[in-house]
Amino acid sequence: MNTSRPTLATMTTRTKILAAIGVTAALLFIAASQMTDSYWLRMISKPIPVLILAYWVSTLRVKGPYQLAILIGLLLSALGDILLEMSNTTFLFGLVAFLLGHVAYIVAFTRDARKLYPLRAAAAYTYGLVAFGFLSRTGTLGDMRIPVMIYVLVISVMLWRAAGRVGEPKILPFSAWAGLIGALFFVFSDSVLAFRLFETPIQLGGVVVIVTYWLGQLGIALSAWRK
Numbered sequence: 001m002n003t004s005r006p007t008l009a010t011m012t013t014r015t016k017i018l019a020a021i022g023v024t025a026a027l028l029f030i031a032a033s034q035m036t037d038s039y040w041l042r043m044i045s046k047p048i049p050v051l052i053l054a055y056w057v058s059t060l061r062v063k064g065p066y067q068l069a070i071l072i073g074l075l076l077s078a079l080g081d082i083l084l085e086m087s088n089t090t091f092l093f094g095l096v097a098f099l100l101g102h103v104a105y106i107v108a109f110t111r112d113a114r115k116l117y118p119l120r121a122a123a124a125y126t127y128g129l130v131a132f133g134f135l136s137r138t139g140t141l142g143d144m145r146i147p148v149m150i151y152v153l154v155i156s157v158m159l160w161r162a163a164g165r166v167g168e169p170k171i172l173p174f175s176a177w178a179g180l181i182g183a184l185f186f187v188f189s190d191s192v193l194a195f196r197l198f199e200t201p202i203q204l205g206g207v208v209v210i211v212t213y214w215l216g217q218l219g220i221a222l223s224a225w226r227k
């Protein structure tokens with residue numbers, strides 16, 4: 001197995017075409033959300049960037065349990081995209097899809113790194129505790145308190161395990177850092193989304209949420225890339 005660092009120069013023409021399709025769909029979704037408010041354009045375009053990433057991971061030359069778990073996480077996230085966008089009645093189902101997606105990423109991140117790293121765990125859990133405390137004090141969680149608490153716990157574990165891959169000698173630094181940066185973007189996006197949905201004083205724009213979400217998924221998908 002060739003485990004050298006992947007670079008842009010090693011990207012195939014197919015990968016470049018897929019990237020162009022994904023970026024186009026992302027721009028269409030942002031336009032539909034911010035300018036036209038077209039329901040069907042939002043529904044069609046929103047899951048495409050993550051589905052493109054899932055397809056790309058499925059075509060990688062090097063395949064294994066890590067790549068499979070990342071693929072499953074991406075597909076579950078794409079399902080979550082659809083359910084969250086569909087209607088308020090499907091929101092909880094979308095939350096469950098994303099929760100399972102994070103579990104898939106945890107499985108991936110623990111395939112090749114199981115050292116505990118207590119300080120990294122403490123940092124991830126501290127952030128989760130602070131974020132949930134902020135939501136509880138300033139937001140309108142209501143009946144969603146328990147589901148949100150479970151979700152915050154799971155994403156904290158996901159962030160911890162992504163951090164646990166950094167510095168492991170048998171893991172490519174490119175893969176480890178791509179996964180960690182992706183996890184950080186994903187956690188940030190989820191946090192901002194929760195702050196918006198539950199009406200806390202922090203109300204960053206929806207574009208911030210979706211762009212950081214896509215960057216998070218991109219980083220996690222890239223962590224599966226082996227030249």
